[in-house]
Amino acid sequence: MYNSKIIGLGHYVPENVVTNDDLSKLMDTNDEWIQERTGIKERRHVVKGEDTTTTMGVKAAKVAIERAGIDKDDIDFIVFATLSPDYYFPGPGVLVQRDLGIKTVGALDVRNQCSGFVYGISVADQYVKSGMYKNVLVIGSEVHSTGLDMTTRGRGVSVIFGDGAGAAVVSREEDTTKGILSTHLHSEGQHAEELSLIAPGMGKRWVTDIIDDNDPNDESYFPYMNGQFVFKNAVVRFSEVIMEGLQINGLNPSDINMLVPHQANLRISQFVQKKFGLSNDQVYNNIMHYGNTTAASIPIALTEAWEKGKINDGDLVVLAAFGSGFTWGSAIIRW
Secondary structure, eight states: OOEEEEEEEEEEOOSOEEEHHHHHTTSSOOHHHHHHHHOOOEEEOOOTTTOOHHHHHHHHHHHHHHHHTOOGGGOOEEEEEOSSOSSSSSOHHHHHHHHHTOOSOEEEEEOOGGGHHHHHHHHHHHHHHHTSOSEEEEEEEEOOGGGSOOSGGGHHHHTTBOOEEEEEEEEEESOTTSEEEEEEEEEOGGGGGGEEOOOSOSSSOOHHHHHHHOOTTOOTTSOEEOHHHHHHHHHHHHHHHHHHHHHHTTOOGGGOSEEEEOOSOHHHHHHHHHHHTOOGGGBOOOHHHHOBOGGGHHHHHHHHHHHTTOSOTTOEEEEEEEETTTEEEEEEEEO
């Protein structure tokens, strides 16, 4: 039995910066309104035709693999987390395998939205610990901007989300006191429709239905979010799943060196930070610059925190996420 350890991190975000003032030209909103409710100042949007969920994932993965000090052909398995694949099918995992020129390894797509990267890390952790694989590439990547309602009707959702990608190489660690100590995953599907995108989907409205109806007021293919309900559940589940991980490992909140929460809303992160009595140096937030990048948010933030020297050998790092599904999870890591 081995432990697994993150040995390489990388991220990529589009160069196109979209500020709150830019959005105010498209919809009835303003910088003060957005910052007060979300903490977001700006986000990145792809330039259509230049970047996709897959191409951004590939760019992040190349950095992670190089930093891991391994060759691309040392990758045994790929896990790709996203809610915004290039195609309805196939998923982006196989496209990454193709575009990186990696041998015919397995590729798995994870559809757990905001908690997708934590789920992906958990999958990689189990594969490595069991001895089945030695090096697993985990990617979280999202393109939200091309699927948002950029009008006043959609402002409650559209101002929140941004585009980007992050990646990690999870590898074998023989020292069982280091690496990923444990992961904890949960779901509560009874609230699935409170944060969802219904169409196109085989269950209710497929492409043919949308075309036949040709209804300009059809909002089923835009994201829907019951904001207050999501917020109230998020702060509870974030706290629960962090404590679950700490307690199983005999740790306390004061032992945390760095908490990297999913960047859903700065107010959620601040609530959790206050609840656990953590200082600003113990929590890494970057939502103000990138918005909510869903499955990409944790790997982008984790990479930045590491690049800035905020994560060092021996540190206790906690990843935590909550999102659509409802799904949530945490990972407790000894760096």
